[in-house]
Amino acid sequence: MEIPGDQTASEIWTRVKRRLRAELGEDIFASWFGRLELDSVVDGCAYLTVPTRFLKSWIESHYADRVLTVYRSETNDVERVVIGVRNTLGRDAAAAPRRAAEAPRPSIAAAPAGPAIPGEVKFSPAAPQEERGDSADLGGAPLDSRLTFDSFIIGRSNALAHAAADRVAHAQNGQAIYNPLYLHAGVGLGKTHLLHAIGHAVRAQGRRVIYLTADRFMYGFVASLKAQTSLAFKERLRGIDLLIIDDVQFIQGKQIQQEFGHTLNALIDAGRQIVIAADRPPADLESLDERVRSRLAGGLVVEVGALDEALRASILTTRVEALKSIHPTFEVGPNVIAYVARAITANGRDLEGAVNRLLAHATLTGSPITLETAETAIRDLVRNREPKRVKIEDIQKLVASRYNVSRSDILSERRTAAVVRPRQIAMYLSKVLTLRSLPEIGRRFGGRDHTTVLHAVRKIEKALGEDNALSDEVELLKRMLQE
DSSP states (O other), X not given: OBOSSSSBHHHHHHHHHHHHHHHHOHHHIIIIITTOEEEEEETTEEEEEESSHHHHHHHHHHTHHHHHHHHHHHOTTOOEEEEEEOOTTSOOGGGHHHHTTSOOOOOOOOOOOOOOOTTOOOOOOOOOOOOOSSGGGGGOOOOOTTOSSTTOOOOTTTHHHHHHHHHHHTOGGGOOOSSSEEEEOOTTSSHHHHHXXXXXXXXXXXXXXXXXXXXXXXXXXXXXXXXTOHHHHHHHHTTOSEEEEEOGGXXXXXXXXXXXXXXXXXXXXXXXXXXXXXXXXXXGOTTSOHHHHHHHHTSEEEEOOOOOHHHHHXXXXXXXXXXXXXXXXXXXXXXXXXXXXXXXXXXXXXXXXXXXXXXXXHHHHOOOOOHHHHHHXXXXXXXXXXXXXXXXXXHHHHHHHHTTOOHHHHHXXXXXXXXXXXXXXXXXXXXXXSOOOHHHHHHHTTSOOHHHHHHHHHHXXXXXXXXXXXXXXXXXXXXXXXX
């Protein structure tokens, strides 16, 4: 996938995404462009893919011109952009015309799916159904048979979430408790595994369960509006025993949010159980209506914490043992397990990738897995880990704690030296560690003007060059926020 010149298509696409993020803001980018991927660039056309039909339709309707404009500002070799839907094989039927122009490639048979990493989901979502306009679109996404309570490994970081999920799944007489149950965590920490486990347990009791991603919920609602069957959509959704919604942070649109809020109220008032998962707590879902956020926060909100080293080692050991039933000669010593658990700290998906790399080395070379070969095999995972996404709220809380003031002091109009300096440091960190614009940062700091933020940033930048102690302090805060 090369573009004429010194830069590859993937490098240019990375810059395009970076500019889209900067121009549109973090919330809009994460909601609509976070899963937009470059498939290839052929004959001046950039083929992009998304996982759902709804995302394809929305981006084409609202942002296609913007994407092409940004693309053409980065390279003259792209004249148009085509967006398609990735299917379960990871390819898009819409890309068929350009496949004929590509050189034939050897086909690779799909390997049988191995056992899932406990606490992590790994499966291809079902392709969206055709837009028929009836309530069949609301059949829900399939539950992965591997993601059960039995396959979930419990550690300190997820014990509370597991206990709450188990209680909800096995409530006596199907009585709704902790309603809604709201789980939030970063990518690959196991929240989706718990959602599937709850769904399996409740369905085994003969009760009606629907599992939906936010994309699928929006797709179903929009399709019902187009087909004028929204009443049937609502009745079907509210006639179940358990509603599971994953990635709720992606729900967009005023009308869709209103229907989502009405559905929450109707199910909760009827004593039906709701389980929600997102990548942040309800209060941080800025794109959602305030009443919806309040309803979500009214139940039990549980964070699934980062995997600690002991839990990562347990996950790795379990995955290796599962693979040994398929590859009896696959041996990974405890010293290698310990090394990988220390080196890879991001999430369960990176652990899955590490085990796959070790397996490939062992089966393709026939050599034993040593610390040296393990280091080589997982080097890209250690080097290319994405940095932690830093939130302005986290910056405010950490700075307030570090300087013995409250977060409300930082957001207030107080101008005492004890408050002004921490406030300026927090504004500076918000500018350098997030992609928020100056006006947005100002709004998040008590509705201040962007010129106030700019003044604070420049003042701290100047002070850092003159005060080594302050420079060390700010660097420490950066590390604490990014770890």
